[in-house]
Amino acid sequence: MKMRLELFLVITAVICASSNPLNKAAGRKKLLLISFDGFRWDYDQDVDTPNLDQLSKDGVKAKYITPPMLTMTSPSHFTTITGRWVEDHEVVHNLMFNSETNLKVPIKQTMTRSEWWDNGALPLWITAQNQGLKTASFYYPGGGANYSGQAVNRALVLEYGHPDDNETEWRENIDKVMSWFSEEDFHLVTMYYGEPDSVGHAKGPDHPDRKVIIKQIDRTIGYLREAIERHHLTDSLNVIISSDHGMTTVKKRPQVDEVVLNKYLNLLKLTSFEILDYGGFGIIKPRLGKEQEVFDALSKVPNITVYKKNEMPESFHLAKSERLPPIIVVGDLGFNLNSRFIVYVNKGDHGFHNGEMDMKTIFRAFGPDFKRNFLSEPFDSIHIYPLMCKLLQIEPAPHNGSLAVTENMLLNSGGESTTVVPEPTTTEKPTGGSQTTHLSVALLLSTLLLFIFTGL
Numbered sequence: 001m002k003m004r005l006e007l008f009l010v011i012t013a014v015i016c017a018s019s020n021p022l023n024k025a026a027g028r029k030k031l032l033l034i035s036f037d038g039f040r041w042d043y044d045q046d047v048d049t050p051n052l053d054q055l056s057k058d059g060v061k062a063k064y065i066t067p068p069m070l071t072m073t074s075p076s077h078f079t080t081i082t083g084r085w086v087e088d089h090e091v092v093h094n095l096m097f098n099s100e101t102n103l104k105v106p107i108k109q110t111m112t113r114s115e116w117w118d119n120g121a122l123p124l125w126i127t128a129q130n131q132g133l134k135t136a137s138f139y140y141p142g143g144g145a146n147y148s149g150q151a152v153n154r155a156l157v158l159e160y161g162h163p164d165d166n167e168t169e170w171r172e173n174i175d176k177v178m179s180w181f182s183e184e185d186f187h188l189v190t191m192y193y194g195e196p197d198s199v200g201h202a203k204g205p206d207h208p209d210r211k212v213i214i215k216q217i218d219r220t221i222g223y224l225r226e227a228i229e230r231h232h233l234t235d236s237l238n239v240i241i242s243s244d245h246g247m248t249t250v251k252k253r254p255q256v257d258e259v260v261l262n263k264y265l266n267l268l269k270l271t272s273f274e275i276l277d278y279g280g281f282g283i284i285k286p287r288l289g290k291e292q293e294v295f296d297a298l299s300k301v302p303n304i305t306v307y308k309k310n311e312m313p314e315s316f317h318l319a320k321s322e323r324l325p326p327i328i329v330v331g332d333l334g335f336n337l338n339s340r341f342i343v344y345v346n347k348g349d350h351g352f353h354n355g356e357m358d359m360k361t362i363f364r365a366f367g368p369d370f371k372r373n374f375l376s377e378p379f380d381s382i383h384i385y386p387l388m389c390k391l392l393q394i395e396p397a398p399h400n401g402s403l404a405v406t407e408n409m410l411l412n413s414g415g416e417s418t419t420v421v422p423e424p425t426t427t428e429k430p431t432g433g434s435q436t437t438h439l440s441v442a443l444l445l446s447t448l449l450l451f452i453f454t455g456l
Contacts, residue, residue, distance in 0.1 A: 038197025059366025083385025083399030164194030238367030
């Protein structure tokens with residue numbers, strides 16, 4: 001009887017162990033998110049891009065995605081990595097600013113300033129780390145900050161003056177990231193490239209050099225796929241390729257009159273803070289009691305739209321921001337804002353209304369969890385966050401996106417339709433149904449064994 005009981009206990013333990021679901025970390029796929037800054041949705045349509053074309057056959061392509069309002073690098077990237085609207089995460093500009101002290105910090109210098117990024121919205125790196133995953137940021141905006149004292153496991157920060165277009169370095173960076181996945185078991189890496197934004201600003205989106213950079217990006221994607229295979233990551237690494245905003249040609253004299261706001265109001269007399277010489281998006285803090293006067297004067301300026309912050313369209317998702325000052329100015333497409341005189345030299349720019357097609361961006365995805373040859377209808381970039389959480393098998397932090405918008409891209413979604421319809425925000429939570437079923441089977445088998453070995 002004693003021998004029978006010991007044998008029963010051994011077999012029961014084996015059954016229970018085998019019936020439990022596999023450890024999630026053991027079977028978990030890895031994820032690489034790559035952002036090519038300023039890659040407009042149609043940049044691959046006038047250039048020979050064999051590798052991007054192949055991606056459309058081997059994975060998922062969206063017709064385009066819509067960045068958040070406002071269409072700038074830091075706000076848009078942080079929306080992608082948090083799944084929160086700009087009014088929620090409060091990274092409301094590329095410049096770090098304080099409208100009370102007149103502080104203005106250039107974009108590259110903000111990358112390690114945690115007080116600019118850490119406003120309560122938790123980025124994916126930290127959420128993943130808190131659930132046992134290993135994460136890294138390679139030049140991605142926000143990766144160099146701390147969040148409630150927590151830092152990304154590994155973060156490389158882009159320094160001022162670093163060249164954006166060195167193809168050799170691009171490949172070296174890919175090799176480095178692949179080794180992080182294959183040799184150091186990182187689960188999530190976010191990677192940032194500063195092109196084609198730089199060439200778009202300097203020479204305009206229609207310049208031949210922009211096409212040269214797109215070809216370089218295409219070669220880099222080809223190199224990425226080779227590197228994935230070389231590091232034996234084909235069956236374990238999902239890849240999402242995206243961008244933060246598009247680019248449009250800046251309208252300049254002598255063809256058009258450029259916007260100079262001081263012609264219409266005395267900025268020194270009526271305002272105490274401004275950021276106006278920076279693309280198509282401007283912010284103004286009127287002096288006490290001057291808000292209506294400033295608003296009325298700006299309403300007469302051609303080629304711009306002026307908003308009181310609390311009266312902005314709900315679709316902007318900016319009105320609740322505590323950081324933004326009371327007056328917001330948005331230039332018509334291609335019309336850069338100038339404060340007192342014309343200082344802006346860029347041939348191309350962004351920061352304009354996110355409904356403009358020139359502000360739309362790309363989305364590509366491939367890997368073991370994605371369907372092949374799948375064309376998605378357009379969607380907002382905010383929905384990328386819950387998709388990434390699904391791929392990493394983690395519980396999301398509170399966010400404004402919806403997995404329902406993107407999960408039909410996945411092999412296990414079961415859907416065939418390419419139409420996506422945004423739904424109200426939900427934070428998806430994993431269920432315990434599968435584990436309960438396995439445990440019930442184990443208990444049933446154990447009971448049967450008990451009858452067999454005890455003769456009851």
